[in-house]
Amino acid sequence: MxxxxxxxxxxxxxxxxxxxxxxxxxxxxxxxxxxxxxxxxxxxxxxxxxxxxxxxxxxxxxxxxxxxxxxxxxxxxxxxxxxxxxxxxxxxxxxxxxxxxxxxxxxxxxxxxxxxxxxxxxxxxxxxxxxxxxxxxxxxxxxxxxxxxxxxxxxxxxxxxxxxxMLMMFVNKALYEKAGVPVPTPDITWEQYLAQAPKLVQDTNGDGKVDAWAIDTYFVREPLTPTIWQTIMNSNGGSLLDENGKPAFNTEIGIAALETHKKLLEFAPTGAVSHGFSESLQAFRQGLVATMFNWGSVYKGSAIDEKTTTLKPDQVGIQALPAGSGGPGAHRxxxxxxxxxxxxxxxxxxxxxxxxxxxxxxxxxxxxxxxxxxxxxxxxxxxxxxxxxxxFVGLQQAYDAAEKGKMWRIRHPRSDAAQQILADEHSRFMAGQIGAAEALQVAADKIEKVLD
Structure with a gap:
């Protein structure tokens, strides 16, 4: 060289x-x-x-x-x-x-x-x-x-x-129209989204069997899965750390956000508890789910590239995740x-x-x-x-939301270790081994020691 x-x-x-x-x-x-x-x-x-x-x-x-x-x-x-x-x-x-x-x-x-x-x-x-x-x-x-x-x-x-x-919301407009549900706008709230979700679990070909679902995203135990929970929490004004760098997520807002993440499983494909990036992406590109929370960079392969998707550009929408009390959700x-x-x-x-x-x-x-x-x-x-x-419109919205709500993972030299802890306790909650409050308290105690 x-x-x-x-x-x-x-x-x-x-x-x-x-x-x-x-x-x-x-x-x-x-x-x-x-x-x-x-x-x-x-x-x-x-x-x-x-x-x-x-x-x-x-x-x-x-x-x-x-x-x-x-x-x-x-x-x-x-x-x-x-x-x-x-x-x-x-x-x-x-x-x-x-x-x-x-x-x-x-x-x-x-x-x-x-x-x-x-x-x-x-x-x-x-x-x-x-x-x-x-x-x-x-x-x-x-x-x-x-x-x-x-x-x-x-x-x-x-x-x-x-x-x-940026973590963003992908929309299959055709499945919304098939279900008779209004295609979401960037103003949709988590309450509105969850109210519509049951209607998006549907039989699209009339054979009496459900063949399309409302959502797929990260549910499996891996470091990026907690970003879904965090986005829900951030959009409702919650934070990972306080101004002193101590865990601040084991609150009522954090608990409610974690329970919302788990509730999404009710409207997801069978076996979605083991789904992560690849599985949710495949489900969306095959037209099996009406929405997907995933990284925005997969848009081209999901809406444009005929080699990787069954969908067409006019069928696919992209925007920030639903809004909480603090505004739209996103994750950097x-x-x-x-x-x-x-x-x-x-x-x-x-x-x-x-x-x-x-x-x-x-x-x-x-x-x-x-x-x-x-x-x-x-x-x-x-x-x-x-x-x-x-x-570009959706991305600018996501940047603005992330900046306002500090929507990113823990910033610290031990951030990787902290993320692993969140993944572990989040997974135990998703598997029904522990309640939401206990999962977040255990994670907070462990992360505080790691960051110290």
Missing amino acids: SRIHEAAGSVSRRALMAAAVSTVAMAAFGGTAARAQDGLGTPEQPIEVRMIANEAFANQWQTLMVPEFNKAYPNIKVTIDGVPYVELLAKSMLDATGPSPTYDIIIADDPWVPQLAEVGALMDLKSAEAAAWTDAGYDWDDFNAAPLAAGEWKGVQYGVPLRSN GIWNGTVSSKSENKQAAWTVIQWLSSKEGEAWHSANLGVFPARKSTLAAKPSVEWLGPV
Whole structure:
């Protein structure tokens, strides 16, 4: 691997570098003058950048995104290693804390940034060093607050949003119409949703057997299942932690939200207690459920791609989850682009991340890969493909809801351990082994010790 050290340099040198970048404007994030700078490689000596990412999208990025990036930066060679989600944090931590890390870029899930930052694994993307390599038109203020905050820890910006996922409500309009139930609007409340649910458990072909249900989502024991309960709780004004960082979810609001999550099983397909991401997604795409609470990034494969869904674009709606007393529900799940603090190719690594999260990069990413943008300007503009129109409206609503209700997982270096505790106690409640109040009290006691 070619390694070119980028010295911090003097203030005057940084100023010259920034001026050069500004002069060429980098309309496509990759002008000739910019590419000639130290750290971005030359045809004779290209820079090699290695990235570790979730295997769910790593191959897609390697085969589709990297060639597009290389149109602007042909001298930066990007290799992306895909790792299963359940192994990604551990492998990222092990590599980043080693004496000679393999990876220049770590794609970190929403709650992992504090843990990586605390061990000194990440570069400050707003440092003087990074500022010298940041395009003048990058516009930090253009990001929506909720996704940008996922890359921040203790006032330092360690990451930027690259795949801005949000937990959202998918609607099969055809099944609503078949049941004679009004298609939900973004104003629908949890009470209204639950009142309609029994009618959406229906026999659609007249053979006397139920063949369509109201809902499918996460019910099985896994770390992301508690996000459904948390979203219901947050939408009713509840919180995971109080202002002192202590558990605050073992309340009447938390208990009612947990019981609501379990009540959804009454209107879900048989065996849904063992359903998670894949099972609920399959049920929705096969037209078996009227609604699905799942990550918004699956929209393209659920409404557009004929290879993966039986549904058509005009049949599928997307919006924030039903509203509680505090407003609509959502949950933030941002994949952050971060640069290893030990990378010898920091400028090239930050350039890759900048391109992905730039206005131009977001537009290409959303149109070609269905990836959700984080910038306000992207969501406010007319999308390049028609199907993204309603998606952008729903996504902006979800960002606003998440920011207002602090709808994200625990932010702490031990967040992963805390999430495992929530998954364990949530699962015991779903299985009928424990009541809602006891499940939350046990979880609160354990999490308080973990966070201390």
